[in-house]
Amino acid sequence: MTAPLLEINDLRVGFRNRRAVVQVLHGVSLDIRPGEIVGLVGESGSGKSTTPLAMLGLLPANAVIGGQARFENRTLDIANPAATRKILGGRASLIFQQPLKAFSPYATFGRQLVDAISAQTGMSRTDAGKVALAALEDVQMPDPEGAMARYPHQVSGGQAQRVMIALALSCNPKLLVADEPTTALDVTVQAQVLHLIRELAKSRGIGVLFITHDLGVVAELCDRVVVLYAGRVCETAPVAGLFHHPQHRYTRALLGSMPHLGSAQAFETIPGSAPSPAALPSGCAFHPRCAAATERCRTELPQMVTTEAGRFACWNPVGSDKGRVV
Amino acid sequence: MSEAAVLPKGRFAGAFERVRGNAAFFVGVVVFGLIILVAVFAPLIATHDPLKIDFTAKLAAPSTAHLFGTDELGRDIFSRVVYGARTSLTIGLIVTVLSALIGTPFGLVAGYFGGRIEWAIMRMMDVFIAFPPLLLPIAITAAVGQGLYEAMLALTVSFFPWYARIVHGEAKRISGQLFVKSARAQGFSNLRIMFRHVLPNAWIPAIIQASMDFGYTILAAASLSFIGIGAKEPDLEWGLMVALSRSKFLDYWWVALVPGLAIFLTVFAVNLIGDGVNDMLDPKGDSK
Amino acid sequence: MSRYILQRLGMLLLILLGVLVITFVISRVLPGSAVEMMLGARPTEEQIAAVREQLGLDRSMPEQLLLYIGDTLRGEFGTSLLTKRPVLVEIAERFPATLELVFFSLILVVCAGIPMGVSAALHKNSTSDYAARSVSALGAAMPTFIVAMILQLVFSGWLGVLPLQGRIDGLIQLDYEFPTVTGFYTVDSLLAGQWAAFKSCLLHLIMPVLALSLSALAIIMRITRGMMIEALGEEFIMTLRAYGLSPRKVNYGYALKAALIPLLTVIGMTFGYMLGLSVVVEYVFDWPGIGGFMVGAIVRSDYPAVMGVTLVLASSYLIANLIVDLLHFAADPRLR
Numbered sequence: 001m002t003a004p005l006l007e008i009n010d011l012r013v014g015f016r017n018r019r020a021v022v023q024v025l026h027g028v029s030l031d032i033r034p035g036e037i038v039g040l041v042g043e044s045g046s047g048k049s050t051t052p053l054a055m056l057g058l059l060p061a062n063a064v065i066g067g068q069a070r071f072e073n074r075t076l077d078i079a080n081p082a083a084t085r086k087i088l089g090g091r092a093s094l095i096f097q098q099p100l101k102a103f104s105p106y107a108t109f110g111r112q113l114v115d116a117i118s119a120q121t122g123m124s125r126t127d128a129g130k131v132a133l134a135a136l137e138d139v140q141m142p143d144p145e146g147a148m149a150r151y152p153h154q155v156s157g158g159q160a161q162r163v164m165i166a167l168a169l170s171c172n173p174k175l176l177v178a179d180e181p182t183t184a185l186d187v188t189v190q191a192q193v194l195h196l197i198r199e200l201a202k203s204r205g206i207g208v209l210f211i212t213h214d215l216g217v218v219a220e221l222c223d224r225v226v227v228l229y230a231g232r233v234c235e236t237a238p239v240a241g242l243f244h245h246p247q248h249r250y251t252r253a254l255l256g257s258m259p260h261l262g263s264a265q266a267f268e269t270i271p272g273s274a275p276s277p278a279a280l281p282s283g284c285a286f287h288p289r290c291a292a293a294t295e296r297c298r299t300e301l302p303q304m305v306t307t308e309a310g311r312f313a314c315w316n317p318v319g320s321d322k323g324r325v326v
Numbered sequence: 327m328s329e330a331a332v333l334p335k336g337r338f339a340g341a342f343e344r345v346r347g348n349a350a351f352f353v354g355v356v357v358f359g360l361i362i363l364v365a366v367f368a369p370l371i372a373t374h375d376p377l378k379i380d381f382t383a384k385l386a387a388p389s390t391a392h393l394f395g396t397d398e399l400g401r402d403i404f405s406r407v408v409y410g411a412r413t414s415l416t417i418g419l420i421v422t423v424l425s426a427l428i429g430t431p432f433g434l435v436a437g438y439f440g441g442r443i444e445w446a447i448m449r450m451m452d453v454f455i456a457f458p459p460l461l462l463p464i465a466i467t468a469a470v471g472q473g474l475y476e477a478m479l480a481l482t483v484s485f486f487p488w489y490a491r492i493v494h495g496e497a498k499r500i501s502g503q504l505f506v507k508s509a510r511a512q513g514f515s516n517l518r519i520m521f522r523h524v525l526p527n528a529w530i531p532a533i534i535q536a537s538m539d540f541g542y543t544i545l546a547a548a549s550l551s552f553i554g555i556g557a558k559e560p561d562l563e564w565g566l567m568v569a570l571s572r573s574k575f576l577d578y579w580w581v582a583l584v585p586g587l588a589i590f591l592t593v594f595a596v597n598l599i600g601d602g603v604n605d606m607l608d609p610k611g612d613s614k
Numbered sequence: 615m616s617r618y619i620l621q622r623l624g625m626l627l628l629i630l631l632g633v634l635v636i637t638f639v640i641s642r643v644l645p646g647s648a649v650e651m652m653l654g655a656r657p658t659e660e661q662i663a664a665v666r667e668q669l670g671l672d673r674s675m676p677e678q679l680l681l682y683i684g685d686t687l688r689g690e691f692g693t694s695l696l697t698k699r700p701v702l703v704e705i706a707e708r709f710p711a712t713l714e715l716v717f718f719s720l721i722l723v724v725c726a727g728i729p730m731g732v733s734a735a736l737h738k739n740s741t742s743d744y745a746a747r748s749v750s751a752l753g754a755a756m757p758t759f760i761v762a763m764i765l766q767l768v769f770s771g772w773l774g775v776l777p778l779q780g781r782i783d784g785l786i787q788l789d790y791e792f793p794t795v796t797g798f799y800t801v802d803s804l805l806a807g808q809w810a811a812f813k814s815c816l817l818h819l820i821m822p823v824l825a826l827s828l829s830a831l832a833i834i835m836r837i838t839r840g841m842m843i844e845a846l847g848e849e850f851i852m853t854l855r856a857y858g859l860s861p862r863k864v865n866y867g868y869a870l871k872a873a874l875i876p877l878l879t880v881i882g883m884t885f886g887y888m889l890g891l892s893v894v895v896e897y898v899f900d901w902p903g904i905g906g907f908m909v910g911a912i913v914r915s916d917y918p919a920v921m922g923v924t925l926v927l928a929s930s931y932l933i934a935n936l937i938v939d940l941l942h943f944a945a946d947p948r949l950r
Contacts, residue, residue, distance in 0.1 A: 461927050
């Protein structure tokens, strides 16, 4: 097994407001290897958007950050966003959820690509322009020269996302973080963009962290999945294992809530709603919504268990139903 | 985490949470509260008859006999300023409430019905808004005459279109929502839908606007009185008091400054409250 | 020319028409007192009829409206009842003074208010932010006429460094005659190379400009701060930061641009605000512009003069808004 590209340990993030610090992440650990696509799954409020921002040093000034991180065997000062950004700049790229909002409406794509590329590489603007053009060709952008001269309002969401991916890849990153990059797109365009990301990741050996709430996308794209609930990792496993033998009750419920094509079986919804970060339940944060919750689940925080298939933190895992612990 | 969760429920949920720790708002409330008390209990607070002319004591400097001195007719400035609070608050209240009451139905109808009605109403409002602020009230007083009530009328005419515009935007947004459409489909009368369903959701921005406008109204009314087209003697109005003192102002400056600062203090307090109201009711607004 | 501009032009004409209707209505309420003023207290029936005919009041309302619009568009604002001269001439003589006052104030407000607002936004909740916000809160609550009078008291009455009122020293105006080129005394005296006159004009301009600017400055600063904070919260700012652009470039290259474009509209509104407020400032400083003229005309029921000034000020504001629209069009690629 190759060494991890990025390793995050016990990442804790809170946001300071007028009166208190609201803790959003309670010790998230994950790792990504080169060429691997890791899906980060969770409901809104689970911390799935905060995690990548913390990793890349993009959290606002009122964030309180703790934990350890290593990138390519270098220790990151993750509590210091500016320092993290400096080390990761050029090596880690980010793709946003809404491509049309991720570019300034008042400047052409060309200008924004050139500004970003020259800022990251120190290239002259002419060279940066060439790199940008090549990157647009790499993502199969139709009419790359024309695209450079266009403003965001002149293209579709799918095309803007291609430009975004071109920007992300233009600096030859080792790590790509994609925050729900297809949610705002049409289904057909979605498939194209997913295909593009997978192809580029595999051919260039880029590690990808793919954040989504859509398990269908995960099944299609990812190698491994990390499931977040209320700011904690509840389960992580390779895609096939997780889909076929989920251990954590929340993972199972999440899978159960997926609509099955061609199946008469109605999909089950998870009762209740995700807890607010400011008011987490005691014990396992999922217990108020969990049908299999035991007394222990209500009082004690579940410990992370490592098996050959993966890791999970559940007092009453799915595997125990059949009288065995996987 | 022992802290109770603040979940967004309705408009007002969390409103008071947001305002907690907003010291400026409380300063505004306290100062404005005091000014209201002064206005209400003016006869008890005033040390002299504000209209009593005394030529033997004209333009007296502040002293124990006359706290803020006297004006050029020998009238006690402190008592005049105390009574002036009544006038300014009344003007502010009447003009703001009337403007909102007149403007809101226009905006509501325009936003609810849309189409040509909307176009006609809103273009009409645009015409009013096309005048530089303060110019329209001045022009109107030229027509209807100069006096306190005329000035209030003129200010109302020039302010109400702003309420129409604000309520229009909100009413239009709400009228497009499902619950209004379904109410229409159920055959409820337009009037009923407008007032039962649209208005209760559309009036918040008008309240915000009113809280921000109150101070400006007082300023504008004082300005009209100051240039001689608003309140007239013997009205007890702060802008007029400043105007009356102008001829001897360089030597007897406190005669002008005391009512001037009274205007400032009132508007300042009202604006602090307005900002607070804005913060409370508009969670998105980050202008503070 | 694009659709956008044609649309704006069409709207401008429509609103101008509406403005004419409003001034027409206002001026038709007036004439009672005007007739009285022209004829004294006890006119005969025939005298009244003659004046009514002279003023066109004997015709039907729609007819009067059409006549009024036609006359106004031809620049015939009527004759001042007070000076017996054409209103247009009276206005033409005074309007440059008003424009000079408002123009210099606008420059001050924009050049000081926007940088202060931007800096407050970039250092949100810092000491300088609180200072800027406090100044803004004080400025917005201060009546302009009190600001003007305090300036007069301090700089003329106590310190004696600035002239109390007027636009230029009377004696200097007699000694140095400079030709009217722009109508702005400061510019014209400078063009004629007359330093003493220029100095006098400049000194006379300082207090009126400060008085007219304070509340507008407060407003612009506050709005700039809000818009800049909003711009800094845009998602593309995060993109640019993520891709390593320097804070300087992100703040001043991208965020400022995104804040300035909506600010154009605010600057246009500020111009209108100051046009209205200039009436008060001109009154206090005896500034020979159309605002002071208008106040005198109202008190003396000189309604053609009042309506003339109203129309000129309203049209100036409309034109300013058109310029704002054009700038908007040039600056925002989405409108093209």
